[in-house]
Amino acid sequence: MHPGMVIVGAGEAGARAAFALREQGWTGLVTLIGEEIHAPYERPPLSKAALVDEAHPTPRYIVGQERFAAEGVTHIADRAVTTIDRQMRHVGLNDGSTIAYDRLLLATGATPRRLPIPGADHAGCVTLRRFEDALHLRERFRPGARIAIIGGGFIGLELAASACQKGAEVTIIEALPRLLSRGVPAEIAGAVQERHRAAGVTILCGDGIAAIEDHGAGPAVRLASGKRIEADLAVLGVGAVPNTSLAQSAGLAVDNGIAVDDRLRTSDETIHAAGDCCSFPLPIYGGRRVRLESWRNAQEQGTHAAKAMLGSSEAFDAVPWFWSDQYDLSLQVAGLVDEGRQSVRRDGADGSFILFHLDDDARLVAASGIGPGNAIARDIRLAEMLIARRARPDAAALSDPQTRLKSLLAA
Template sequence: MAHFVVIGAGQAGASLVAKLRSAGFAGDITLIGEESAPPYQRPPLSKAYLLGEMELERLYLRSPEFYAENHISLRLGQPVTAIDAQAKTVTVGGEVLSYDELALTTGSTPRRLPAAIGGDLAGVYTVRSLADVDAMRDEFAPGRSVVIIGGGYIGLEAAAVAAKLGLKATVVEMAPRILQRVAAPETSAYFRALHTSHGVEILEGVGLDRLLGEGRVTAARLTDGRELKADFVIAGVGILPVTALAEAAGCALDNGIRTDAQGRTSQPHIWAAGDCASFPWGEGRLRLESVGNAIDQAEVVAENMLGAGKAYVAQPWFWSDQYDCKLQIAGLNTGYDHIVTRQGSGAAVSFWYYQGPRLLAVDAMNDPRAYMVGKRLIEMGRSPDPVAIADPATELKALLKA
């Protein structure tokens, strides 16, 4: 009987094994994860879970019984130490397992602050895993000070939690503005104002020189000489694809594990999906760090492991929750040259990214209708007149029929 092995028990890995079974695969399936917890959602970690509004069991993507009922062997807390692509084996927990097809869904890991600037001091955290968040939860006590290095979505979500729990939060962003890498100035300005209104201090255009403290962090010295009191520090400075196993197995890398349109790596019988994988996109390649991509790509790869021969066509979407604002993003804004602002009802607003006449992406704040219509328009390859988008009198749903 065929044996399919999946390394990486996150969103992509859990989606892949579930799809294998629902698509009719009757062979053996083994899902291997480094963490001791069964596959769980990561987005709520820096939001509802950190706030104490979500119990651990609600994080789980499937009930623990699902894997047993579907005859999926779940090996947790057991990192894979080797892959032999020629022998088609993986070594885990000192045991050598043979596979017929292998999928790598190893995800990503947070960038850490260098030890040379105090990144190894106690009280310095990243936000990626359940263990990360559990380790820092007791730090979030009213009146304490947290310095957050990095003004991306992870850093801003952590700042929102800190402010809601009564902490003094300061965000330090070395770029000229928060969210510079991922969003337009209009979106940056929206979230700068939102955080400032909740008491968060946003420092832009200044970097971290080093963290101070003997054994444990007590302050952050910035590149302009300022020193900020810090009871603890959160580093939100990006993530890196986890590729060491793939590289050791001889898989080609290219901003992650390089795959073809169907999810095959350069090694026969080895596939990849999720945060760790880069795939063909237009004239180049793309690696997406999102729940939507992890699910959709993993399901296509599962079908292709069974011979479907389907190309993966990404439909990017993302979201972020901060305070009472829900940001929903459709599309990719790379290459935009102008922004169209649409004011919705109440506090709703959306920013529409255009490259010439072509609609690329939409950032919608508390405006689910703008998000849904924008997402559908992008998927359909339609680009409405920017004048119509900017006009509050335009009925958005009518644009889908135009």
């Protein structure tokens, strides 16, 4: 039998790629291999709805098993790929079997970062990555429970909001001087911090973690300053590291993730990579190499990788986009904020605001905003379109709430 398309990793990127191959007309074999027992499911709800919804949660599946059968996609669950033989073009699984490939996609994702400190392996110090992790947190987030959240990034703050909504006593510990220090402006981080404090969350910034200790009923977080935070549960939310060991053992280039070109090809032209596991150049920012941990990036790269596996030469040139829902607030960022050199603020009537980030040539390179519900969603989407067009909109127009951003697209 002729080798087909093999995808390692059954998350967002891998699942999207499998069905995009069919949508693009590929009629040969498609095999999707994942380490989890579930069909591919969405991860964003794990830090939000799966923890706070009243009904007992189930995974929010990207596709159900019935579609695998309908589309002729083979899904191998509960198996790990342990080797890649690039010369023979096959992958080896942990059950001893091998699967030949014509083209291979690595969508191996990322793993929560562990802290290199004493006591980090304490039983009461956990991370969130899989559905079963969310079920465990759901049981522990209850009224009166003392929850220490280590890390003031997106995942840590979403977990803090969920724990607080369940009635827990929450402390956020961030080693850096402020929350959301990576990719989010200080003004927006300040609004997020104010909302958490209004909900009763204790926030400690600028103090590193020396060790995780035991106080009998759970973990105690000892800070560099000597302060000790006793908790019933400590949750690590300090970022993630790309899963590159399989690629490295196969001799593929690695640079803050599996290194790919603008067509998502690795250093072996028969192997592609997509999603959280890979770093790639962004043409919109002069080829700057980035690695993104983002639901939309995984989705878009999965689709783009499928096209590239079938011979497309189109460059991946999407505008990065992130979002986070906490309490009644939604935070969104389009583009890379650190590409900007000046910011223009637009205020909304409902307390929302958007910051437009311009480079030295007055080009719009990013937009970030925060507000209740969907207050900023439409304007962030329009800003994303302006960023993609490399537009240089008038700063006064950007700041004026009476100027419709859609009108700037026609300028």
